[in-house]
Amino acid sequence: MKNGFFRGHGLGNDYLVMDPKELGFKLTPKAIRAICDRHWGLGSDGILVLAPSKKADFGLRIFNPDGSEAEKSGNGLRIFARYLHATQKTRKTRFTVETIGGLVTCTLHVDRNGDAASVTVEMGRATFAPGALPCSLAVEELVDQPIEAAGQRLHFTGVSVGNPHCVVFKPAGEQWSREELLALGPALENHALFPRRTNVQLAVPTGQREIFILIWERGAGETQASGSSSCAAASAGVKLGLVQSPVTVNMPGGTLHIDVDKEFNLTMKGPVAEVARGTLSPSFVRGLK
Structure with a gap:
């Protein structure tokens, strides 16, 4: 879907998911800030971007609404996992995702409607160094x-x-x-x-x-x-x-x-929800370039 997005949330922490191959513009910090603005754009706590990976089944880049990049997001990973399943980018219910903050493993818990209603993520090891x-x-x-x-x-x-x-x-x-x-x-x-x-x-x-x-x-x-x-x-x-x-x-x-x-290896389990799928309007996209 050209200039498409997937919106989901984990306990009210909402993210947009986008595939750069489907976008007609670059996700610059300026564009990210405009899209995430809750009054002038779509509004979001950040943008999750599908990325290539040589180490995992999928790669993920995570951007904050101020345009900066985050290393890892637990809610973001659950939303990203649901996106991959819901958009049929994978049929697996267990797969790996590479983030800047490390490699994680996601396990989907699919409900009777076929939705990944909750996700368990092996988040890696905590350190106090x-x-x-x-x-x-x-x-x-x-x-x-x-x-x-x-x-x-x-x-x-x-x-x-x-x-x-x-x-x-x-x-x-x-x-x-x-x-x-x-x-x-x-x-x-x-x-x-x-x-x-x-x-x-x-x-x-x-x-x-x-x-x-x-x-x-x-x-x-x-x-x-x-x-x-x-x-x-x-x-x-x-x-x-x-x-x-x-x-x-x-x-x-x-x-x-x-x-x-x-x-101090960490495993997180929690719910995740899909909210909407849609496309950015041509006039809005022109303003991002």
Whole structure:
């Protein structure tokens, strides 16, 4: 379909999927920003782009709504997996996808209507090493480290799951407010400790195997749900001894289930939905060139 798109969401975190071979324009940062604009374009939390791969069954590039490129996205991977199945680019229910943040394996759970209603993704291994994010702190691991942001003194755990995350916990029984997210999110995303910026999760343990998080995504801002953020927060909670695996991660958009093994290899399972398929209008495309 010329200049076509596939729209899906994972717990309210919505992405457009596009195949460059079907586009009559280049996905430049300017074009990505225009398409993702919720008032002047289609509106989206990002664009997933089918890419060639020599290492996996499929390749994937992930672009944030500000035009920057992300290494990995858990919700994006589930949406991409459903897109591949729904558009018959694969008949397989288990396949590999190469991202900048590493190789992952997707397993589709097909419902009675033939739709991949949920997807399990083997997300790779979490690491707390500063060089993996990167983070400029000269420590062996980014576990419960002090940081100042938005006038507050906090402690964070830095996790890379193929992309960077800064997880800040409050004690059980307390809560994070949206106002705190809107203040701390951008301050931590752009903190001097993170030269390439970072994703941010404000977390609270709510049970032995359960946490709640608010999410600020690098290049996107406040987000209702995030797969990689869930993996990072679950990893941090296990590392700190606040929760045990498997971890149920609750977010404003819904719930994901994360298994963290002894080596911090991560497996994520969650729902995914298709919303629409369509084409960009010729006049809109002319404005992108």
